[in-house]
């Protein structure tokens with residue numbers, strides 16, 4: 001599998017007067033898992049969404065395999081066509097799954113292959129079936145999202161993304177909307193993907209996943225990227241007080 | 257009894273024309289409303305303002321007045337239409353802003369995330385409209401669409417004043433010629449009741465059919 005790298009440098013993002021990302025630098029190596037953690041509202045989703053330009057950053061650079069994302073030159077947005085071209089290589093999985101409810105699982109996965117990649121329907125459906133098999137849903141291809149559990153829906157959403165053969169996958173709290181007993185099945189699919197060498201950027205509150213699967217963990221607070229380190233470094237020897245405080249709150253909330 | 261043989265055929269023909277006016281007026285009005293709703297969603301601001309003015313003007317004036325202007329005022333600007341086409345055009349224009357508003361709120365009901373998911377895999381905007389926004393927006397809009405098309409059935413009676421020979425026109429003629437106001441208006445009520453009942457039943461069936469996959473089984 002080809003895997004992309006992402007280079008984020010000096011990225012700033014404003015919502016009106018609100019400074020949501022402050023000079024963010026982050027280097028995402030190919031074939032590795034990078035987890036983004038931090039308190040709610042710290043800008044994790046915003047940063048993630050700047051990578052595929054669902055959110056337009058105001059200054060700085062996001063480069064995917066060296067190619068500037070979203071702009072031809074600073075301040076000059078790229079054409080829609082070029083943007084779509086670049087997005088093809090980037091899969092995204094959302095907290096709320098965002099499946100298309102009027103299509104079956106198979107149609108959800110095949111849709112992009114047909115409309116974006118231009119594959120004939122039969123080939124698209126064959127590939128969609130493969131992708132669904134990979135996430136353990138070979139027997140649910142004909143179900144509409146309303147007839148699937150949350151965990152199954154999220155796995156369809158992952159299949160929809162990987163069917164497009166991306167070189168980079170973005171996950172925005174993929175398990176936060178799930179009942180606790182369904183979290184595992186989604187994390188397992190993500191672990192498999194990681195073991196195959198996919199570049200993954202994962203915003204998550206699953207500290208266990210971050211600790212065991214991530215190659216590096218980035219901590220954000222108030223729009224700043226406070227630190228990037230190995231999971232070991234972040235969780236066991238945090239160099240910044242803010243990380244320490246965050247983890248303490250997390251542990252207190254999860255202790256029983 | 258010979259009232260039936262004398263006026264029955266004309267009343268039936270009138271009802272037929274009412275139904276045709278309603279069907280075509282609804283289809284054209286919906287189509288124009290859909291175009292307006294899409295323009296309002298995607299066009300640059302000055303265009304949206306112009307459309308907004310159109311919506312306010314049409315919604316702010318009675319259908320009767322619009323029809324008069326179109327039929328009697330039209331020839332002054334070279335728009336010379338027969339009664340039936342004028343009536344259909346009138347219905348189309350009259351219904352379009354209401355349909356546009358219904359579509360607009362239908363589109364707004366489509367979760368933004370579902371549009372973003374399509375953008376994220378690189379779909380073009382026209383494809384997103386066709387494959388995601390329209391089908392899902394239509395589902396949300398369906399009850400209101402059926403409701404407004406039922407309201408439109410009753411607006412067709414106004415076409416009688418520009419001499420479209422629809423049901424109201426025939427009923428008025430029968431009343432004037434026979435002074436049997438009660439019977440004539442009873443016929444009018446019965447026909448409309450049948451039409452409205454049929455539409456709302458079909459609407460409910462259609463709704464049940466297209467939402468069957470969308471509702472979570474509990």
Ligand SMILES: Nc1ncnc2c1ncn2[C@@H]1O[C@H](COP(=O)(O)OP(=O)(O)O)[C@@H](O)[C@H]1O
Pocket residue numbers: 015018020038039040041042043044045046047
């Ligand atoms: N579309 C938006 N408009 C205005 N403010 C926003 C918008 N999206 C996010 N924000 C604000 O930006 C900050 C960061 O949001 P987000 O990236 O979603 O945080 P996180 O994912 O870390 O919880 C929050 O304070 C949020 O309220």
Ligand SMILES: [Mg+2]
Pocket residue numbers: 044045046173
């Ligand atoms: Mg978030």
